[in-house]
Ligand SMILES: Nc1nc2c(ncn2[C@@H]2O[C@H](COP(=O)(O)OP(=O)(O)OP(=O)(O)O)[C@@H](O)[C@H]2O)c(=O)[nH]1
Ligand SMILES: Nc1nc2c(ncn2[C@@H]2O[C@H](COP(=O)(O)OP(=O)(O)OP(=O)(O)O)[C@@H](O)[C@H]2O)c(=O)[nH]1
Ligand SMILES: [Mg+2]
């Protein structure tokens with residue numbers, strides 16, 4: 188752990204009593220390494236370490252009885268502060284059904300998460316959800332959403348793969364509304380943030396259905412590019428929050444910190460498995476200690 | 481622009497950051513920078529072009545592995561097993577491979593070894609049909625080992641030269657799922673000496689340092705012979721593949737550059753490194 192590494196760095200300090208500037212610099216290097224290994228974006232790491240350096244000086248940590256412990260405490264607090272501010276719950280509509288639009292890179296977990304979110308909202312918030320299948324590109328994508336929709340007992344509205352996803356979205360939302368759904372979750376095809384045509388399609392879908400929530404589904408193992416991917420999705424569709432997936436693995440998930448730090452958008456949910464009940468509200472303190480390692 | 485000043489600390493910081501930004505990771509970044517510093521100290525780098533060329537050359541040297549970076553399909557039939565973490569592009573890669581091999585006159589059997597995920601077999605069936613390959617599957621929840629077995633049976637029946645076996649995505653941290661993968665591997669070995677001739681691990685180019693964990697654990701479970709680096713058409717440079725080749729000695733064999741049937745290329749170190757260090 189970071190604390191063990193720092194204790195190792197300060198191992199020869201028993202006699203000295205106080206940490207020198209070199210000791211603090213060594214500690215900051217360890218913190219930087221830990222965050223880079225955790226996939227936090229290097230620019231975010233740079234400004235984060237600068238913040239920590241100031242706080243360590245303010246706290247006079249060089250005089251602390253347990254400096255390693257004190258430093259880790261400060262780092263943890265700063266991580267939680269960075270990730271904790273921001274609404275975790277979804278925005279629900281004041282009148283008419285709540286519309287949720289799922290977006291993200293290929294393979295990040297959108298289709299699976301769409302079904303999980305429907306299940307969570309029904310069980311925890313007593314909602315009556317419906318799903319809309321707007322991925323007309325990936326082979327058997329609609330089949331996949333219909334299967335997971337059935338597994339969670341939620342209707343799936345689809346029009347096959349020959350229609351325009353924007354039209355399907357509009358039609359699906361209308362159908363679901365008429366059928367009495369009060370939450371409508373729209374699954375979309377995975378797309379690259381640099382694909383102009385597909386990003387244009389996403390913008391058009393958003394314009395057509397006016398969602399109350401646009402959620403970026405982000406794989407927790409994403410590396411340094413998480414920042415620019417998130418920035419491009421944000422510029423295109425101003426997403427409201429992030430769902431971080433595959434956290435049942437051992438990816439440290441630094442991408443979460445990077446995205447929150449750069450876009451200001453909160454992590455709303457974390458996905459912790461392939462089963463359809465594996466979705467939880469986000470806890471910043473748990474994420475902070477995971478990133479620190 | 482133009483001159484490279486090896487005495488300038490800011491320049492070295494930018495070089496390091498460039499490597500980190502490409503997901504090369506700290507360990508391989510240090511290895512590359514040490515060699516670069518040696519070349520700079522020897523006076524061999526004076527311009528920015530010298531620097532870029534040196535970076536490409538050093539990275540190429542570090543990425544060189546004992547294993548071939550080509551797929552070997554000389555065995556008859558050749559069995560290729562596709563493994564990797566969820567959503568990294570296994571099924572799509574098999575679809576592309578089936579089409580490419582079919583176009584080169586090989587009889588191909590495509591086997592739906594993912595018996596777990598919703599519509600997994602249906603997804604692969606579409607790809608098999610597109611390439612004209614034979615398709616083998618079982619019922620949902622069936623035994624992937626049985627699919628592997630049936631696929632090799634089908635190949636000997638039809639004289640197909642290549643078997644492409646898809647497997648379910650799985651996190652390397654799940655012991656039971658990794659054990660299942662080892663079991664499928666053993667089924668192949670027992671049924672056909674030498675099989676699987678290639679075990680390809682799909683690594684998403686957007687993956688950060690967890691890619692090292694993935695490669696390590698999958699290689700420990702099923703002797704990975706090569707990496708398919710997918711989604712390189714995105715903005716991620718796939719630097720994690722540099723670290724995997726350098727630190728684990730596993731070669732990149734194929735590169736995925738899109739979602740279409742033709743978007744698969746044999747790995748070309750020069751192209752890859754040119755994009756990484758322009
Ligand atoms: N272990 C684990 N696997 C997950 C999680 N979420 C999704 N998956 C798996 O990740 C893979 C991709 O999930 P999908 O739902 O198909 O992803 P997608 O974003 O819809 O993919 P595209 O539509 O192709 O962009 C599947 O194998 C899922 O079962 C998770 O939280 N943990
Ligand atoms: N842009 C791009 N997308 C890709 C590439 N390879 C695969 N994909 C997309 O990534 C998503 C996941 O691909 P799959 O083939 O389903 O991945 P998988 O590893 O089989 O997924 P699981 O079986 O669920 O673990 C799909 O939307 C593919 O179209 C690639 O090289 N580039
Ligand atoms: Mg999907």
Ligand SMILES: [Mg+2]
Pocket residue numbers: 570571572594600646647648649
């Ligand atoms: Mg698959």
